[in-house]
Amino acid sequence: MNREIAVVAFAQTDHRRTSDESSEVEMLMPVLHEVLARTGLKTADIGFTCSGSSDYLAGRAFSFTLALDGVGAWPPISESHVEMDGAWALYEAWVKLQTGDADTALVYSYGKSSPGSVRDVLTRQLDPYYVAPLWPDSVALAALQAQALIDTGRADEPALAAVGARSRADAETNPHAQLRGSVSQGEYLVRPLRTGDCPPIGDGAAAVILAAGERARDLCERPAWIRGIDHRIEAHGIGVRDLTDSPSTRLAAERAGAFERPVDTAELHAPFSSQEIVLREALRLDDGVRVNPSGGALAANPVMAAGLIRIGESAARIHRGESDRALAHATSGPCLQQNLVAVLEGDPR
Amino acid sequence: MSAVLKAPLTVEFPFTRSLGPVQSAFLTGLRERVILGVRTGDGRTLVPPVEYDPVTAEEIRDLVEVAPTGTVTTWAWNHAPRRGQPLATPFAWILVRLDGADTALLHALDAPGPDAVHTGMRVRVRWAGERTGAITDIACFEPYDGERAEPAGHSGEFTDAVTGIVAPARLDYTYSPGRATTGYLHALAGRRMVGERCPSCRKVYVPPRGACPTCGVATAEQVEVGPGGTVTTFCIVNIKAKNLDIEVPYVYAHIALDGADLALHGRIAGIPYDQVRMGLRVEPVWTEGGRYPDHYRPTGEPDTAYDTYKELL
Ligand SMILES: [Zn+2]
Numbered sequence: 001m002n003r004e005i006a007v008v009a010f011a012q013t014d015h016r017r018t019s020d021e022s023s024e025v026e027m028l029m030p031v032l033h034e035v036l037a038r039t040g041l042k043t044a045d046i047g048f049t050c051s052g053s054s055d056y057l058a059g060r061a062f063s064f065t066l067a068l069d070g071v072g073a074w075p076p077i078s079e080s081h082v083e084m085d086g087a088w089a090l091y092e093a094w095v096k097l098q099t100g101d102a103d104t105a106l107v108y109s110y111g112k113s114s115p116g117s118v119r120d121v122l123t124r125q126l127d128p129y130y131v132a133p134l135w136p137d138s139v140a141l142a143a144l145q146a147q148a149l150i151d152t153g154r155a156d157e158p159a160l161a162a163v164g165a166r167s168r169a170d171a172e173t174n175p176h177a178q179l180r181g182s183v184s185q186g187e188y189l190v191r192p193l194r195t196g197d198c199p200p201i202g203d204g205a206a207a208v209i210l211a212a213g214e215r216a217r218d219l220c221e222r223p224a225w226i227r228g229i230d231h232r233i234e235a236h237g238i239g240v241r242d243l244t245d246s247p248s249t250r251l252a253a254e255r256a257g258a259f260e261r262p263v264d265t266a267e268l269h270a271p272f273s274s275q276e277i278v279l280r281e282a283l284r285l286d287d288g289v290r291v292n293p294s295g296g297a298l299a300a301n302p303v304m305a306a307g308l309i310r311i312g313e314s315a316a317r318i319h320r321g322e323s324d325r326a327l328a329h330a331t332s333g334p335c336l337q338q339n340l341v342a343v344l345e346g347d348p349r
Numbered sequence: 350m351s352a353v354l355k356a357p358l359t360v361e362f363p364f365t366r367s368l369g370p371v372q373s374a375f376l377t378g379l380r381e382r383v384i385l386g387v388r389t390g391d392g393r394t395l396v397p398p399v400e401y402d403p404v405t406a407e408e409i410r411d412l413v414e415v416a417p418t419g420t421v422t423t424w425a426w427n428h429a430p431r432r433g434q435p436l437a438t439p440f441a442w443i444l445v446r447l448d449g450a451d452t453a454l455l456h457a458l459d460a461p462g463p464d465a466v467h468t469g470m471r472v473r474v475r476w477a478g479e480r481t482g483a484i485t486d487i488a489c490f491e492p493y494d495g496e497r498a499e500p501a502g503h504s505g506e507f508t509d510a511v512t513g514i515v516a517p518a519r520l521d522y523t524y525s526p527g528r529a530t531t532g533y534l535h536a537l538a539g540r541r542m543v544g545e546r547c548p549s550c551r552k553v554y555v556p557p558r559g560a561c562p563t564c565g566v567a568t569a570e571q572v573e574v575g576p577g578g579t580v581t582t583f584c585i586v587n588i589k590a591k592n593l594d595i596e597v598p599y600v601y602a603h604i605a606l607d608g609a610d611l612a613l614h615g616r617i618a619g620i621p622y623d624q625v626r627m628g629l630r631v632e633p634v635w636t637e638g639g640r641y642p643d644h645y646r647p648t649g650e651p652d653t654a655y656d657t658y659k660e661l662l
Binding site for chain 1: 360364395397422425426427432433434435446455468484521522527528531559
């Protein structure tokens with residue numbers, strides 16, 4: 001646990017409602033080329049490659065093996081895949097670099113939600129005995145969480161709307177975002193959540209390069225050092241949990257060292273407005289912290305990539321000198337079931 | 350640039366799942382209109398019950414009956430029910446803590462509208478008419494202002510317990526194959542075989558997938574290949590596939606079309622199955638209105654020398 005590892009490059013697609021004209025690998029490939037070009041590395045220079053995606057999104061079996069066509073996996077590369085958000089692929093790559101087996105890693109993820117109905121697709125990740133047969137869609141489950149939060153008095157519908165409005169206003173300066181500027185709060189999708197409280201549905205991809213020690217300094221002017229990274233999961237039964245708190249986020253943050261010193265920036269993976277409020281409290285972020293300057297998942301939510309993008313956006317701000325210490329968060333499962341927290345820092349300027 | 354192709358795609362499968370002892374008792378109980386929870390080491394009652402304590406991971410087996418009445422702990426109004434959900438008319442999703450339980454169950458509440466629902470309201474189970482041992486044996490919940498029902502203290506032992514469930518799953522997609530495959534399919538509809546050449550290693554891929562898997566770069570240059578080709582390797586199929594009207598045995602082969610650097614596969618016909626061989630020259634056979642070759646047949650040309658196709662095996 002003492003090897004210094006940094007995010008040295010980040011790239012993402014423009015996230016759009018549909019990408020009919022491209023297959024998954026056609027959508028992903030330009031991002032892979034861009035992230036490699038930022039470091040001058042070629043596929044053959046990369047020590048380990050890890051990706052995150054789900055075949056259920058586009059209904060294309062083994063799409064992650066087809067996506068490898070875009071990497072150029074010959075001669076054979078050291079490679080792995082998680083059926084999760086790419087943030088967890090990054091975690092696996094970070095562990096691989098910690099072992100000393102590799103000095104560089106390419107991490108990518110992609111999601112093409114447009115061919116299917118993502119609200120229904122996500123029901124297939126639920127408990128197959130007691131929950132999935134009822135087909136509770138992702139918005140319905142988030143709405144139960146939002147109502148529980150409102151019942152505590154810690155938020156009301158205008159407070160939720162403000163989260164969405166701020167996110168899309170911030171996304172004005174993010175050319176990759178799908179929803180930007182003034183977006184109507186809309187009608188109830190599942191009450192109390194309105195369309196404005198929910199993420200846009202769309203397609204996109206992202207990629208990150210990790211490097212260890214001096215290699216990171218060679219590849220990047222100001223590497224975003226991963227000072228700590230951890231992920232924690234809660235019980236799968238949502239009726240067992242307190243949906244208005246996120247103890248797994250808090251614990252992951254603690255283990256990642258997030259509470260040792262304040263951060264200046266936080267990129268939170270909160271696909272629903274109510275979840276940002278829960279996360280802010282769990283992470284004890286005060287008003288001094290810049291939350292989701294990219295616009296977050298409420299501005300672009302390519303499923304399976306949106307968590308990795310939080311890490312990438314945090315790192316990119318450090319690369320550009322806009323942040324010195326940032327917290328990146330990714331979530332997986334219904335109602336913030338599983339959470340990953342990474343703390344990134346730039347060298348003193 | 351040809352128009353984007355789209356086609357409906359349905360992915361449908363019944364999952365057959367076996368149950369652990371606690372799940373079996375709970376779902377059998379629902380069939381018998383009994384709701385069971387499970388007691389944890391620290392004395393809490395979990396409904397729905399699980400096999401292992403979510404906090405300590407301890408195996409838990411101590412079943413206890415709870416009431417069919419309870420209290421809503423949170424809710425969400427669903428004005429547009431989706432396929433497979435418990436009610437076809439607008440309803441509230443609820444988490445409900447049944448009387449006697451310490452945790453909440455997810456289900457649907459049949460209520461006239463959102464104004465009739467609030468956290469803390471009292472509800473009771475509405476049983477399904479036909480029950481099989483599944484979570485859907487609870488049709489839904491309904492508002493209830495009567496007395497708290499008292500459980501009868503069921504032991505959790507049943508004759509004829511359910512040991513598994515069949516959970517059908519269906520997802521619908523509108524599939525589009527992407528740029529390279531779209532070009533391939535359009536050409537195929539005109540009975541032409543068009544691959545794409547890698548700008549780096551110059552290999553021609555048929556069917557093209559948009560990227561050279563060796564170089565990791567986009568392919569773009571279209572190259573017409575075939576129609577003739579060479580059998581590089583083959584197998585003899587002896588098992589009849591479901592819904593497939595082809596007599597067995599038949600031959601399925603890898604075929605390197607002339608000009609292609611990757612073999613595609615297809616069925617070989619027009620020759621006895623035991624006479625198909627590596628190096629056999631074949632050509633596609635199209636049926637009336639077919640968008641792709643039905644099969645490949647021998648051309649009668651001399652066999653191709655092994656050295657010329659050994660790299661394509
Ligand atoms: Zn190539």
